[in-house]
Amino acid sequence: MLLLRDSPHGPEVLMTRRADKANFAAGAYVFPGGAIDPTDHDAHGIAVHRPQQTGHVLTQAIAAIRECFEEMGVLLAYRADGSMADAQDVAALDRIPPTGENFTSQCAARGLQLAADQLRHFARWIADPANPKRFDTAFFVVRMPEGQVPVADDTEQFEPVWLRPVEALERHKAGTFLLIFPTIRTLERLSLHADVAAIVAVCAGEEPLTYNATRSGMLRGELTRLTGGDAGYGDVALISPDAQVVPVLDWQHETPVPLLKxxxxxxxxxxxxxxxxxxxxxxxxxxxxxxxxxxxxxxxxxxxxxxxxxxxxxxxxxxxxxxxxxxxxxxxxxxxxxxxxxxxxxxxxxxxxxxxxxxxxxxxxx
Structure with missing residues (x-):
């Protein structure tokens, strides 16, 4: 979930540090989120959504809302009168529910409806076939609700910080802010927009703004990660669809390049x-x-x-x-x-x- 807010110098996005012993992206700064839980399917009935948000798409949005609450204490939900939930509503819910309860049942008991209609599909990321850690992840953007303050769970996520995308990228380049490839590319795309409204506007369609199935190739002697818009991506996808080999992508005219047998x-x-x-x-x-x-x-x-x-x-x-x-x-x-x-x-x-x-x-x- 990309929680966004405006600042005098441009839009900011909320980032948090993963646990040092996490089994994925350990110690890296990421956006809140996680895997779909079986209870997310059961929450369709308490979710306000656009007509096109159905089935698995709606389940993904609900999972993002739940994870955002569990990890950051940010609640994207409507009260019965249609107003957005505030800090009092957050305080009334347990981020680690007691036995027999879950996020969905707690919201339903308080008459809260999940604000899935506010989420916009910014990107879809699919793991490189060579990556043993598989993922197929939806990245949503949403404006941070007023009257709430993000507080990390200090179990999975730590040290929440609001940063302009370009500032996060500069810190990463300086070696003080660890980022993984999908996060870097997402920040680069966010940095193209002047405010939150502009980011939300470019995601007006129901399909992800960008589709990213990552690949790897050798470029100038180094293993290089690529997405669909990068030069050489098509070569890798054609030559090695299952990532059994890592093609050399340096452009040259001395030697023929086998693309298929x-x-x-x-x-x-x-x-x-x-x-x-x-x-x-x-x-x-x-x-x-x-x-x-x-x-x-x-x-x-x-x-x-x-x-x-x-x-x-x-x-x-x-x-x-x-x-x-x-x-x-x-x-x-x-x-x-x-x-x-x-x-x-x-x-x-x-x-x-x-x-x-x-x-x-x-x-x-x-």
Whole structure:
């Protein structure tokens, strides 16, 4: 949960330090939150929510609200008259409920309804396949309720602090404020906005503002974490979908780069990509993105193992050559992965776009 408040110098976010012996992100500064509890499913009936917030999405929001209360003593709930809960309501609830009670039953007994409608889905983070610690986590943003003060439970979370995103990043860079990769990227994105209202506004849709399935590759001799918007991410996702190998991502034109067992990329000194499709048994076809003909084209024979067909944009402009068996599009120069191309990829079940220049791109339909 990203609890936000405005300050004279920009928006601030609440961060807390994880326990030094925690089994994940030990000693790091994080946002409050945790795993879904079975009781969270039972709280749908006392949650105020938008029509689109149903099923698992609503359960995630309820879990975030519960964890925020248990770890920080911050209660995102409405009283019976529609006003927000305050410090008195917080004091009336047990953060560690007695036997037979839980967060949901306590709120219901006091006539409190959970303010799930105030949470906006800022990001979704999925663990790198190489990471033995698995997670698939929703990051919500919400404005800090007035009249409440965060107090850490001093069991799982310690030392709550309000910081501007850029300030947290500067402290991390100085080595005094440990952060993990998803937190760093989240702070970077928060820092782009001038106030809390702007952050909430960009999350107006029901889908996460960003989807982050992390990957790892070697860059300049170092293991580098990547998300979907980073150069090289598509190469890693195509070459090593299960993270069995760590691809080298340094851009070069001296050596061909195997992308699949039947697809190789060779970058010329001028930066233009050429591709080779096939293997020793089938023979090879050289693919040069850039098609001048508008005539339909299919390269295949009666016993073909690789089929290349020309795809066109809705405007009639050539999009590139589709390698049907592998769901790859060798895109023409100047073709960007915009909504029109994303729809084309979805229609033809294309997973990756291999451009005329630069790294592989993951199709948005994937």
């Amino acid at each position: 039947n697809v190789t990329r060779l970058t010329l000194p001028d930066g233009v990509n050429r591709y080779q499709v096939g293997d020793a048994a089938t023979g090879y076809v050289a693919v040069q993105p850039g098609v001048s003909s508008s005539e339909p084209l299919i390269l295949a024979g009666p016993e073909a193992t690789h089929t290349l067909s020309l795809l066109q944009m809705q405007s009639g402009k050539p999009a590139g050559l589709l390698l049907q068996e592998d769901g790859l599009l060798f895109s023409c120069p100047g073709i960007e992965l915009d909504p029109e191309l994303a729809k084309l990829c979805a229609d033809h079940r294309i997973g990756f776009v291999l451009p005329a220049a630069g790294y592989v791109k993951v199709a948005k339909s994937r």
